[in-house]
Every structure is written in structure tokens, then in C-alpha cells.
Amino acid sequence: MPTLYSIEDAIDHVLQEIEGPIHLGLPLGLGKPNRWVNALYARIRELPERQLTIYTALCLGRPQASQGLQQRFLDPFVERVYGDYPELDFLTDLLRNQLPANVRVEQFFLQPGSLLDNDQAQQDYISSNYSHVARDLNDKGINLIAQLVAQDPEQPEHFSLSCNPDISLDLLPMLEARRAAGETILCVAQVHDALPFMGGPARVRRDRFDIQLEDTEYSTLFCTPNMPVTLQDHCIGLHASTLVRDGGTLQIGIGAMGDALTAALLARQGDNAGYRALLEELQGGHWAAEIERIGGLDGFSEGLYGCSEMFVSGLLALAEAGVLRRRVYPELRVQQLASAGAFDSEGRLTSVQSLLNAGVPDHLDANTLAGLQASGLLADTLRLEGTQLVLPDGQRLSADLRDPATQVGLQDFLGRAGDGVVLHGGFFLGPEGFYQRLSELSREQLAAFAMTGIRFINELHHDEALKRLQRRDARFINSIFTVTLLGAAVADQLEDGRVLSGVGGQYNFVAQAHALDDARSILLLRSWREVDGHVSSNIVWDYGHVTIPRHLRDIVVTEYGIADLRGKTDAQVIEALLSICDSRFQAQLIERAQQAGKLPGDFQLDPRFCDNRPERLQALEQKHGALFTEYPLGSDFNREERDLLRALTWLKRRFKLTEMLELGKAALEAPKPEVFPRHLARMGLESPDGLREEFYQRLVLAGLQATTRE
Structure with a gap:
């Protein structure tokens, strides 16, 4: 001690x-x-x-x-x-x-x-x-x-x-x-x-x-409040959700795009008709072949297993909704049985025949019986004497599992595999509500979420046979902020060398996706950004740093669709990424690729992808509003704060502080203070003191007028 x-x-x-x-x-x-x-x-x-x-x-x-x-x-x-x-x-x-x-x-x-x-x-x-x-x-x-x-x-x-x-x-x-x-x-x-x-x-x-x-810590746990999920993020999440295969494995990261993916998966399970209707309008059937080959649109009848370095609140929400429920097991023998379909959804052995179907020897020997009993799959009251199984009441059955009498006689002695979990996670961090929900779970419920070492999650080495069985149809889904037209991705560092965050486990998961059968790496990207009123593309010709080299390129998803880059030629990769690029930037990117000799001089992008514009997505948002919730996993912000956050974000994106003329114009066009009294009170601007606070008040009012929803 x-x-x-x-x-x-x-x-x-x-x-x-x-x-x-x-x-x-x-x-x-x-x-x-x-x-x-x-x-x-x-x-x-x-x-x-x-x-x-x-x-x-x-x-x-x-x-x-x-x-x-x-x-x-x-x-x-x-x-x-x-x-x-x-x-x-x-x-x-x-x-x-x-x-x-x-x-x-x-x-x-x-x-x-x-x-x-x-x-x-x-x-x-x-x-x-x-x-x-x-x-x-x-x-x-x-x-x-x-x-x-x-x-x-x-x-x-x-x-x-x-x-x-x-x-x-x-x-x-x-x-x-x-x-x-x-x-x-x-x-x-x-x-x-x-x-x-x-x-x-x-x-x-x-x-x-x-x-x-000796002193127990009681202070507030640090939380990361859910941030708003934008239209861009929701569309990215919807596209990515179609690539997740029922019965497979899921890894997602923290942030608004991860929340958007969670919301889409929840809709796929809980409102499949609405989900499909929205996707039909969003995708137009353009990626039907990829979806059929890689993922699916149906709800999750078998469920998913989570294998994620970070246990995010979205994974808990998926478990609560019954999406994350495929159990995996720490013993290879038991996992082999699970992978062969020998268990029901609660991990209970369905029949003696299921043992045979999973490869258990026809005739039980002492070692096999002991292993099945230790795993909880057969009652420990059974004994083996020679070629016969002895039941607690003294009845004897043949140890030949093919014997119909043995199959019937053992039905009441079939058990449930212990230690099955629906998630392996390395660390957790999230909003306060996430911690609260964890604290309310019973010991048995918590046991379904296994926190473990990062090498187990992020690598295949050590217990590789077990991990391969557990991680079937894995979809490792992470975010990036830039991708080059040749397929290299950037997530951790600016091209001048300054580190934004870190590589973390992203490279681990990309490499794992290439090493596992039927696994895919899916990188989520907002195709464009707006800073200080300037709009630019996040799909670029080149960049001075990469996190994921282009030889590990796989799938990239933007709000405009899906680019499957695996095994493609450079020209095919460029065309696939142009197809999910914002149309405001396609022409100049095509020109750069042609100048480099990577696209033929007469290249023409498929007209289906030449209307990749925010306005088209905004029309869908108006029509399918219920599936575009701003905070699909809840919020720590109150109503006024949600409105204010939207307004301040709008101001930050649209204007530089040095552009006083534009700021002044926005302030002059602002509504009267009585339109938003609670919002101004929250900002301490209900009674401005001096010219600076009066200017602040007008800016806030302008932002609220431009962004507040009914």
C-alpha cells in the first residue's frame, strides 16, 4: 500500500x-x-x-x-x-x-x-x-x-x-x-x-x-464544452456516416466534426427514413457504389465496437442509443467464437452447434472443457469422465458435441462470456454532462467501457491475432485542416513549422487502416474557410508540411462528398478531390495541376460537381432542419449565449478589427437595443458607458441580427 x-x-x-x-x-x-x-x-x-x-x-x-x-x-x-x-x-x-x-x-x-x-x-x-x-x-x-x-x-x-x-x-x-x-x-x-x-x-x-x-481532490473536472456544429460540419458528418459498416469498428476524435458524425449515425439508426431522404438530396446518388462497397445506409442491427484513443461523449451517446453494442473479448478463443457468430447480443452462447460452427473440436477433451468453463460459456458443474460428460444430477451425455442428445442436454448449461466490452479507450475528456452520465452508470454498465493502454488501441503489434478479429471493418475517422491535390494531409502543424496541436495518434490509425483487412482511414475536411472576410480553399496544390504522406492516402470527406483515393493514379486522385472541392476554387486548382503536367490540357470536371457551393447546402438545411441541430449532443451554453456565440463568430469571420469602415457600416445597420435586451444584459452592454461600449453594443446587435435563428 x-x-x-x-x-x-x-x-x-x-x-x-x-x-x-x-x-x-x-x-x-x-x-x-x-x-x-x-x-x-x-x-x-x-x-x-x-x-x-x-x-x-x-x-x-x-x-x-x-x-x-x-x-x-x-x-x-x-x-x-x-x-x-x-x-x-x-x-x-x-x-x-x-x-x-x-x-x-x-x-x-x-x-x-x-x-x-x-x-x-x-x-x-x-x-x-x-x-x-x-x-x-x-x-x-x-x-x-x-x-x-x-x-x-x-x-x-x-x-x-x-x-x-x-x-x-x-x-x-x-x-x-x-x-x-x-x-x-x-x-x-x-x-x-x-x-x-x-x-x-x-x-x-x-x-x-x-x-x-491524503487529501482527496474535489475540485471541478476540466471540461471541453460542445461547440456549435455548423452546416459544413453536418454535411461532412452525413457523408462520413455512410461509410460506416454495420458490425464494424469505429474510431472518432473530439470536435464539431466528430459530433456531426455522431449525430448522423444517430439519425441513421433512429430516423432512417429522414436520414435517407436528406442523403438522396445531398449526394444525388453520386457515391452509391462507394457506399455499397464500403459502408451502408441501413440502421445498425448488429452494432459497432469502438476502438478509439479518446473516449469522447459522442461514443457514449452512440452506446446509449444502441449503436455501439458489438462486444469484443480479451481471450482469443472467446473472440473467435464471437466472430463466428456463436453468441447472442448479450454474449450468451446460443447453442452447442454454434461451438462446432466456430471450430471447437467435435469431441470435448479436458483442456477444451476447462477453457469453455473458465470463459463462462459452459457451467462449471459439468465434469468429464472419459468420453462422457456428467451433469450435476448424474446424467451422462456423450462428449461428442455432434450427438443430438448432447446438444439438447447441454442447452440449459450454456453460459455468457464474461469481460465483453463495447469500447476500448485510452483517455477521456469532454463536457460536464459527459462526466455526469459516466458517474451515474452502474459498475456493470461501466464495465462495458474498457480504458486501457494506448499501444493496445493504436497499434496492431502484441496480440495481433486478437486485435484483427476485434477490429473488423474498422473505420478510423479523424479531422484535418488541409489536403493537397495529390492526397497529402495536414492536421498538426503549419507550413512555417509552428505546431498547432500534435500528431497524436492520427498516423497510427492511418497506418492501421492500411494494415487491417477491410479497414479504411477517413479524413474529414472543411473544404473552405473564412477568416477576416477572406475566403480560401482548404484543398490546395501544395503545402510546406504534411502529417499523412500521400502514399498513405485513403478517403477524404468534405461537405460536398466523398473522395476514395486508395490505389488511384495521381490524375484520378486530383479529379476525386476536385469533385469535393468548393466550386469557387476548382478552376485555379485545375490550372495548377495542368501546369505541373498532372492533368491533361483538355481536362473537364464532371458537371455534376461544378455546383459545390454553400448556397446549395443552405437550401437543404432549410428543408431538413431537424437533422441540422446546432448542438446535437447538448450544450453548456444557455440560449442567449448560443445566439451571442453565433454572432461573435460571424463578426470575427467577416471583419478585421482594422477595417473600421466596414465595422462602422455594420454598426450603423444594427437593430435597436430593445430587440435583444437579454443578450445585451448578458454582455454587460444594456447601458453602454462611453463611445467604446456604444460601439460594442452596435456590433453585437449587428451580429445578432445577422445570425439569430427563430
Whole structure:
């Protein structure tokens, strides 16, 4: 059992036991014990002779706006939603470029977009595939790890790694090997009262940790509120949802496009007629052959299995709706039976004949019987004596499973496979409602969601035969922000070298899609963007950096359709991407490809794809409004905040702050304040004080008039 320490005593112990530089590993995202980390950081700041390097990822800080309208919108929302969440002091200093000389922070994934202009963070970024992070951190000599854990009074010998077994499960054995060789390595755990106790692989013995903080953490868990799902996002999700095959495997990422995909899958299951009607108008049958070959339009009779590094709220919503329900099993023998159709939807063995159909030997021997009993598939009250099975009442049956009498006699002794799960996830992070729903699940319900190490999820190596059976018809669906006409994709870094977020596990999943039979990588892309009133294409001829090289190109989906790039020639790839490109940019892209000799001089794009314009999609939105919900998975924003967020986004996209003439015109055309009194009160602009606030008020009113829905 770990020794109980106060926060300060734990720091004293660490400083005493680790004599040289401290190499601290912290989980990405939610699993950091922030108060203890802050106390350690404060102590090290006052000890310039001690060196501290923090290795982590996705350091979470409250959304911030420096001034103006965004600050007026954010401050009350942040206060309400993030409550007493303790900020990471080292992150605050990093953002201000004020880290002390004896402290470094190295991250392998950044909170998206938050550190683009921070030189120190950019210089200390580590580019690693997610599945390689444990190896890389161990090589750096980590000698201290600290993590939030969950506890269950009925399981006093164990902790749950809960939200973050991802790196820890892979790293702990490496640390133990180094400790056995004589190195000093300390592991710190702090219980967080709000974290659910996730069992399975995430359940570890308490003695894996040396130090347990005696104070349980009760502060607000950091949440990521659902952001609005735009028309672009919804159309992308609809197209992608047609490529998911019933009975298959699903991986999705966080963000509005992932929420849109979830909403489309829920509609495919719950409103199949409406779903099909919308798709017919959206697609016009253009990708019918691809959909039939790769996915489908019917509801999910067999259900999906989730294999996703991130357990997002959308996956929980799919499980609640009965879409995510195909169970997989940790033992190869049991999974072989499941894959052969030997179980019903609850994992119960359907018949003795189903064992034979799945390849179980005709004649039961002692080892086979023991294996089936250990897996719960046959009652442990059965005994084998020679060539006969003995039932509890003494009745004897032939051990030949083909014998009709044996098949009938064993029907009441068939059992249910244990340990079946509908999802393997590496970490979770999401809105407050997601945590609440997890906390309300029973132990049995939680057991269907297995949190585990990232190498299990992101790689096929180790237990490859088992994983191949589990991950049938896998669809690995992730987002990108740019794709070149030759099929290279960009998701993590700008072409000038600045890191937006990180490669994470995207490359892992793309490579896996090419290695697994019948698997596909599907990359989601908004075909165009608008910044400061300037519209540009996200499908480009070339880009100075790639995340996914073009030789791994597979499927790209935009709001305009589906481009299947696998195995295509360069000219075919270009044509497929032009077909899902916004028509405002097609001509110039065709010209670039022709100049490079990649398209013939007389190339003409199929006329069916020459009306890829937002106006066509907007008409569909008006007609099928029920399937274009702005927050399909719920929202932490109240009604006024949803309206204001839409208005502020409109202002940001349309105008630069330097374009005062255009801003002034918009302000002059704004409606009267009494049209939106609650919205102005929410922004503190109901009674503007001075010219600046009067101008702010007019801008907000203009944005509300342009974007507020009935």
C-alpha cells in the first residue's frame, strides 16, 4: 500500500529521495493532480539549484480572451462552467514566457492553437506518435510520475487510472524494470472524488504507487464544452456516416466534426427514413457504389465496437442509443467464437452447434472443457469422465458435441462470456454532462467501457491475432485542416513549422487502416474557410508540411462528398478531390495541376460537381432542419449565449478589427437595443458607458441580427 502524505510532505519526500534533476511525467489532459504539481513547481521555483523537467501533453487551461467582446462573453461562462478548477501555474508562466531557468516543459501534444506564438513551447515540443510516447519518455529518464486516480470502497486494494491509463499502463512496466535495476523512481497518486472507477485494464494495485496524497481532490473536472456544429460540419458528418459498416469498428476524435458524425449515425439508426431522404438530396446518388462497397445506409442491427484513443461523449451517446453494442473479448478463443457468430447480443452462447460452427473440436477433451468453463460459456458443474460428460444430477451425455442428445442436454448449461466490452479507450475528456452520465452508470454498465493502454488501441503489434478479429471493418475517422491535390494531409502543424496541436495518434490509425483487412482511414475536411472576410480553399496544390504522406492516402470527406483515393493514379486522385472541392476554387486548382503536367490540357470536371457551393447546402438545411441541430449532443451554453456565440463568430469571420469602415457600416445597420435586451444584459452592454461600449453594443446587435435563428 502507498504511504499517505500531505501535499507538502510528499514534496519533501520527493526532494529527499531524488537527489539530481527531477524528470516528472504527467498524464495528458484530465489526469494531472494540479494542486500537487503547483506546490512542487512553487517549491522548485525557490530552489534554483534543483532542475525540473515536466513531460506531458494537452495542458488544460480555462479559455481566455484578452479584451473586448470576447472577454465579455467568456468571463461569466468560464466562471460558471469551470468553477474551482485549479489552473496549472507552470502553464500560466509558460503562456507568459516566464518559466524560471531551472524548469522546462516538454509536450507531445498542445492544446490546439493555444501556443502557436509561444517560442518556448514551440521549441520544446516533442513530435512522437502517441503509441511511441511511453518509450520516448522512458528514454528521457523519467524518475517521477503523478496522476489522478479513482477509488472504490469495495475494492480497497486497487486504484483505477480512470481517465488516463493511456500512457501510464505502457510506462509503468518500463519504470519498474529500471527501478529493479537500482534507479530511484517515485509514483504519486491522488484520488479525485468525481472520477469514475473504470475497471478492467485501468484497475491497478495501489502498491504500484509509492505515495498517496491524503487529501482527496474535489475540485471541478476540466471540461471541453460542445461547440456549435455548423452546416459544413453536418454535411461532412452525413457523408462520413455512410461509410460506416454495420458490425464494424469505429474510431472518432473530439470536435464539431466528430459530433456531426455522431449525430448522423444517430439519425441513421433512429430516423432512417429522414436520414435517407436528406442523403438522396445531398449526394444525388453520386457515391452509391462507394457506399455499397464500403459502408451502408441501413440502421445498425448488429452494432459497432469502438476502438478509439479518446473516449469522447459522442461514443457514449452512440452506446446509449444502441449503436455501439458489438462486444469484443480479451481471450482469443472467446473472440473467435464471437466472430463466428456463436453468441447472442448479450454474449450468451446460443447453442452447442454454434461451438462446432466456430471450430471447437467435435469431441470435448479436458483442456477444451476447462477453457469453455473458465470463459463462462459452459457451467462449471459439468465434469468429464472419459468420453462422457456428467451433469450435476448424474446424467451422462456423450462428449461428442455432434450427438443430438448432447446438444439438447447441454442447452440449459450454456453460459455468457464474461469481460465483453463495447469500447476500448485510452483517455477521456469532454463536457460536464459527459462526466455526469459516466458517474451515474452502474459498475456493470461501466464495465462495458474498457480504458486501457494506448499501444493496445493504436497499434496492431502484441496480440495481433486478437486485435484483427476485434477490429473488423474498422473505420478510423479523424479531422484535418488541409489536403493537397495529390492526397497529402495536414492536421498538426503549419507550413512555417509552428505546431498547432500534435500528431497524436492520427498516423497510427492511418497506418492501421492500411494494415487491417477491410479497414479504411477517413479524413474529414472543411473544404473552405473564412477568416477576416477572406475566403480560401482548404484543398490546395501544395503545402510546406504534411502529417499523412500521400502514399498513405485513403478517403477524404468534405461537405460536398466523398473522395476514395486508395490505389488511384495521381490524375484520378486530383479529379476525386476536385469533385469535393468548393466550386469557387476548382478552376485555379485545375490550372495548377495542368501546369505541373498532372492533368491533361483538355481536362473537364464532371458537371455534376461544378455546383459545390454553400448556397446549395443552405437550401437543404432549410428543408431538413431537424437533422441540422446546432448542438446535437447538448450544450453548456444557455440560449442567449448560443445566439451571442453565433454572432461573435460571424463578426470575427467577416471583419478585421482594422477595417473600421466596414465595422462602422455594420454598426450603423444594427437593430435597436430593445430587440435583444437579454443578450445585451448578458454582455454587460444594456447601458453602454462611453463611445467604446456604444460601439460594442452596435456590433453585437449587428451580429445578432445577422445570425439569430427563430
